[in-house]
Amino acid sequence: MQYVTKIISMMIFPHFTFLFMPQTAHPDGIPVPQRYGAIVAIALGITVAVLDGAIANVALPTIARELHASPAESIWIVNAYQLAIIVSLLSLSFLGDIVGYRRVYQWGLLLFCFTSLFCALSDSLGMLAFARVLQGFGGASLMSVNSALIRIIYPQRYLGRGMGINSLIVAVSTAAGPTVAAAVLSVASWKWLFFINVPVCLAALALALRFLPDNAQKARGQKFDTLSAIMNALTFGLLISALSGFAQGQSGKIILAELVALLVIGTLFIRRQLKMPIPLLPIDLLRIPIFTLSLCTSVCSFCAQMLAMVSLPFFLQNVAGRDEVATGLLLTPWPLATMVMAPIAGQLIERVHAGLLGGIGLAMFAAGLFALAWLPAAPGDMDIIWRMILCGAGFGLFQSPNNHTIVTSAPRHRSGGASGMLGTARLLGQTSGAALVALMFNLFNEHGTHASLLLAGVFSSAAAIVSTSRMTQPKHTAE
Incomplete structure (x- = not known):
């Protein structure tokens, strides 16, 4: 990897190749200003x-028309990307524990760059769907180790702030998707x-290349288990397929x-x-009570989030009579409130137990739902805006401390596995939530949004109870 990336950097930045010397991991974070450069590198990658x-959601009708595909067929442009991420996330985080998080992240950036070009040059639906699968593998490489990298970039005392920034980036990127797409499509x-x-x-x-540090500790002597990677992909692929199929009838x-x-x-x-002594699916980490409780909280909360975010536009347009632009604007206070609260929560974790912060945040989230x-x-x-703000603020207060707990409760040399489980929990919750929306609309027709929001409130309330139960667990960091 280092030879490929050095050659590319010399071609693109011929006068600055002296900068591209790898940083080594420090016992407790890397110093400023290198830390800022590393965070920007992660921020840019996670953003894309x-x-x-x-x-791509906003552009689906246009893409389908230009590529002569039906609306149903065009959904694969979205599904191919998401499915590739969820089936490969744990395998790539496992690889990060072996070869280094820095290397997996750099390869992910390289793959995402070339496959984005492949997507742009596609002239058929099949070609674009295949390019999106490859792009999903690149995205999974970035998502699988980003939290692990943050753990070795930030000093322990400031790790909560790093997790808050990461949550902020995810929230901003999620919220900006439709807006960026609309802006691009309006001119190109x-x-x-x-x-x-x-x-x-x-x-x-x-x-x-310049700022990301390498792992101080790696799984020495551990080999990548190809059979486990295949079984992992089949397990999660079949789970998502069965969930979606059931919801769609x-x-x-x-x-x-x-x-x-x-x-x-x-x-x-x-x-x-x-x-296995170090498994690809980190079952051994599930023996850590606070790790398992935090993962369950994450799955339930993201399921609740998707139940609300997917179903609300139907109510706003079909019942409340808002158009597409008004609907987008009325949904915006949610991610904006999350953006404001996530960094605050990241600082509070340095003084307040994550179980308490998460419980309060999820209770606010449930009340808003x-x-x-x-x-x-x-x-x-x-009437709509204040409820959206309550949901977003509650979710932001919960997310950063919960992510912090998941990553730091694992041993430092298993940070990749913990980061992969964090991403998998988020994607599993989001996918399940989207499938449950379809089920609610199939069961309750015009009352589907109401049923989805009530179910989301139940999931969030359950997550609040689980989060609060973590207060009986010691507030510590595994080494």
């Missing part, structure tokens, strides 16, 4: 990876949604076949992991 998960072809990734990735790669025979295959492969996969569920049929803008 998260942004590309949503940016859909291909520029992917072209714009190239200079961002090159800039991030330049910073990553797919044939019962197909769903049953997927569940049987999931049960067989999943059982064999877990049994294999239990025999239940308040949204009981909106009047003709709500005013402020």
